Amino acid sequence: MVKRLVVLLLLVSGIVLVGCGPKSQSGGEAPKVFIFARGSDAQKLDPADIDDGESVNTLTQICEGLVRFKSGTLEIEPWLAESYSVSPDGLVYRFNIREGVRFHDGTPLDAEAAAYSFQRQMDEAHPAHLPEAAFSYWSYLYQDVVAVEAVEPMVLEIRLSQANAAMLRSLAIFPAWLISPKSLERYGSEMQRNPIGTGPYRLLEWRRNEAIILERNPDYWAEEPAFERLVLKVVPDNTTRLLQLKSGAIHGMDGLQPTEVAALKEDPSLTVYEDAGLNVGYMALNLDRERLSHLDLRRAIALGIDKEAFATVALEGAGRPASYPLPKGFLGYPDIEDAKVYDLEAARRLAAPFKRSFEEKPLEILVMNAPRPYLPDPVTAATFVKSQIEAIGIPAKVVALDFKTQLDRLRNGDFETALIGWVGDNGDTDNFLSVFFGSWAAEKGTATNYSFYRNPEMDELLLSARRAIEPEERARLYEKALALWKRDVPLVPLCHGDNIVVLSSQFEGFRLQKIGDLRLSEVRPRAK
């Protein structure tokens, strides 16, 4: 009797659980749906008011700009504009809008429609200048734009107050992507959940924190994507995401731990895409702190960190050591790398006079406690840097904080040194060096120049390079700027983190993009 009861009670719970029995997961031969998983959901889908990667990656499938980066490169190609021209003084950009393109809601694309997406950002009185939107990119990358106008039905003109060599690249990235004016009028503040672009996919359903389901745009003007549906699934747990990929429940993912990558490369059913990211991880030295205002100490720190070893320990192969505070291949990046390398003896010698002060109070190294694109394992990285600095005779301690807290302290200059980094926006050198070294970016509270390095000579070089049009001229100015950095050592570049995406090997056509956006419309089933 007892036994029967026990069996009964346990069975009831068992039956409830098994439910309707097994069903196989989607997948198999030539799927019509492509499922890509990532760690978190998009925040909002208004290209003019986002800054999280997941929102950008979602909108990459839905929206397009006048120009774009040629796939896999940092070269600009005309896109929704068929062609463009720039006036010799660099102040007027003319775009010939492509004929026959329609937004997902049927609105035809013309110069007026294109202008709308810019005007709503620059004009505070514009009806689509939504009150809750910060439009923070507009005042950051497009501050030189004074007018955007349709001068002919299919000709758009963008006028600048002063030349800006990075402008064309900035027009290729998300804040400059076009949204149907009709949809902005129709949805108002709700537009951020109804993004209507011209891209290869359109939004079908958004199950928040679960998945964004996109469907093929049947009227797409360029090459039609291979899948009827594209699902951007949210799988927050790394282990679960990887299990799903291995089981075939999803077809691709990002957000891998560096330690997992090596094993995945061995798996023939998966393809690992890996490329140097457009970022730099560095150690910011706060020059406003008395102890770090001494050049010799900063030089000692720079010489005392073995970057090759750092890359091995802290990146586990998912990145590369950095010699300069900008990615390789950028305008001004030296042909011959001559940045001072590891020299323990010299570092010890330079650090010796400062030892006593740090024995009383160790050097503080602030670091974030969760992965960033430029530092996949920040705490290990900081611990390694600490050991290197201690090896030159300077006691140090690591302070790990959540990213937002760290950011707040950095912007306010409330730290001594910190491991931090920068992810480039538009692939231009200005977007790195001005951010790090411009004295205008060293205001407490809003700083991005976390070293609080203020040097009029540097400012002059950076501004001239931004205004110059000839690439050779700009390269020369940036070389000079880098020479100043090398002399003054306001920061120590450490590494460039890799972009890593894994897809099931039954697909091909995917290319990693330099600026890190995720062009899933290029993916197609592998030809048998």
Added chain:
Amino acid sequence: MSVALLRKIPFFLALYFFASLAIFAAIDAIPGDPVALRFGKMVDAERVALERERLGLDRTFVERFLLSQKRFVSGDWGKSLSSARATTEDFRAFMPATLELSLCAMAIGVLVGLSVALTGALGTHPWVARLANAIGAIGLVVPIFWIGILLLVVGSLWLGWFPMGGRFDMAAIQPDRVTGFLFLDTLLAGDLTAFGVGVRYIALPALCLSVFPAASVASVTWARLQEPELQAFIVALRSRGFGTARILWKHLLRVSAGPTITVIGTSFGALLGGAFLTETVFSWPGIGRYLVTAILERDVFVAQNLLTFLVLLVVMVAFVSDLVVLRLDPRKGGDA
């Protein structure tokens, strides 16, 4: 009964007040200006100041606390700083998923916990008792995410019986959203297939989350049944010739109900805590994940209002469970 009830009300009100004050103070103390951090890479100091004023963040602590309580009570929970959606909308979107999961987990937990304890108490073999004890102990100490991953590997990867996380099939059409509770909505739509899909999706996360309540219920009920008076009671019932089934259903369930219900009431809070981990491992779109993200993103209004609500919910569940216990055993109403 009504006197006992009245006596408890001030206690629960005070509990609510101090808990919500503590929440407000804790979120307020997290370093970093939520508005400046919302501006992303480049901050415009002037606009930050304007926005802080608009949101009332420039006022004193007491003013802000009172304002937040007023807003909470009136149901005006403000907008998320990161998604620009109304907090109440997000709450309606994510809370049902978590409640559904928690209630299923609680149901499984009680069922399994009671089965284990009663089996142990009535079992004629000593190993039954030992096993029941062991299950209770293990459930209390094994980390929940570990159980989650184990369940995924066995239930989905090896056996293929269950989907690997998520709440509903990506390819299937979801039923119209009426209540937000997937089970209710599928039934309202009369769609049994969708209901079945929902069951398969919730099975593993619910099982994972049920481990803790199962273990608590098992150990508390077990301890109650071990009390000498109850042991004597069982012997007395048996000597009257009653069968095991009758002893179980008619007598033991009733006498062990008090502690069990108290455990249900008190472990509800722990359940909501465990929901975050379960939701992460199983990609469950619930309030736990939403809340933790909100805190990390400095989405202060979302975090304050949701946490306050959850505290209220936990307090209410404890209150109701106290009432039920009182009802079952009026002696407890005395001068407790």
